[in-house]
Amino acid sequence: MKKESGLKMFFRTTYQTGSPIPYILSIQIILFVLLHIADLLVDLGVISFPLYDWMLTNLTLPNTFSEFILRPWTLITYPFVYDGLFRIVFDCLWLYWMGTTFLNFLNKRQLLTVFFVSFFLSGLSFLALSQVEFLAKGPYSSLFSNSMGLASLVASIMVLVPNLEIRLFLFGTVRFRTIAIVFFSLEILFYLFANRAAAATFPIAILWGAIFMYQLQAGNDLSKWFVFQRKKKLRVVHPVKKVPTYRSYKGDLPNQEVIDEILDKISQNGYESLSSREKEILFRISREEQE
Structure with a gap:
């Protein structure tokens, strides 16, 4: 029997599980690497064009409608953009953990609905809230990273299984509700210093995840909005x-x-x-x- 190569085994165990999480993580990591390769090329003087800054400008969500109209695709690309190593490692680990936990109870269509709808709601909310002068202040003027999607996932799991117990290294057994509250607090605190409009948007992402799960528990699966069925041609039967x-x-x-x-x-x-x-x-x- 021919032994399977390590690379082939990696792709089989990673991408053939039916979970969308490895694909999302791969896009984030590849884009992060490309951004920093562009930054390196500029620093080494290989190219004179500020490619790194150009990519950030054209991939992150701006805070004004006038700029957004010129770059509407940023509503889709901003969740995959990262500029710091610590941030992308932290979010990738959280996405893998939260996504796997979510799929233990529900299906991938519901996960994708919670995750990606939060980006559209949060992106549009961020654009609106950025028009408030007080909220527009901060070192970061644009929105990026998948924090809003993570917020929705964590909120949905917290509503579904609030008393779920998870064993953490050094902390012992902790209820998921406690983990969620700590996560929300740290994220909002970070955004308060970095991007006030994003901090005001963060609760909207939390609210969306909670609403989705409350509706699901009431028998209304909002993910079915995105199930498209082909219309069958009518056939005359005599x-x-x-x-x-x-x-x-x-x-x-x-x-x-x-x-x-x-x-x-x-x-x-x-x-x-x-x-x-x-x-x-x-x-x-x-x-x-x-x-």
């Missing part, structure tokens, strides 16, 4: 009237198909529409049941 075939019997009843056809005929046209043979069958059935 019904062929089937003539009942009666089985000869002596002492035994006719088959159930014949009985059903007779009863259908009575419901549509009345008892008088039956033939003498059909009336005889009904009479025989009633006598057999009485006996």
Whole structure:
């Protein structure tokens, strides 16, 4: 038996599990590497064009509608952009952990709905809140990273299984609700210093994750909004009237198909529409049941 190569095994165990998480993580990591390769090329003087700054400008979500209109694709690209190593490592680990926990209870369509819808809601909310002068202040003027999606995932899990217990190194067994509250607090605190508009947007992402889960528990799966079914072409079918075939019997009843056809005929046209043979069958059935 031919031994499987390490690279082939890696791709099989990583990308053929049916989970969308490895694909999301791969996009984030590849984009992070490309950004810093561009930065390195500029620092080494290989290129004079500020490629790193150009990529950040065109991939992160701006804080004004006038700039957003010129770069509308940033509403889709901003969650995958990272400029710091610590930040991307932290978020990748959290996404893997939270995504895996979510998929232990629900399916990948629901995960993608919670995760990606939060980006659209948070992005549009960030654009609106950035117009408030007080919130527009901060060292970062644009929005990037998948923190909003993580917030929605954590909130949805907290609503679904608030008393879920997780064993943490050095801390022992901790309830998931406690972990979620600590995560939300740290993220909001970070954004308060870095990007006030993002800090004001963060609770909206939390609210979306909670609403999705409350609706799901009430029997309303919001992820079904994104299930598209092909319209089937109408086909004209000309019904062929089937003539009942009666089985000869002596002492035994006719088959159930014949009985059903007779009863259908009575419901549509009345008892008088039956033939003498059909009336005889009904009479025989009633006598057999009485006996």
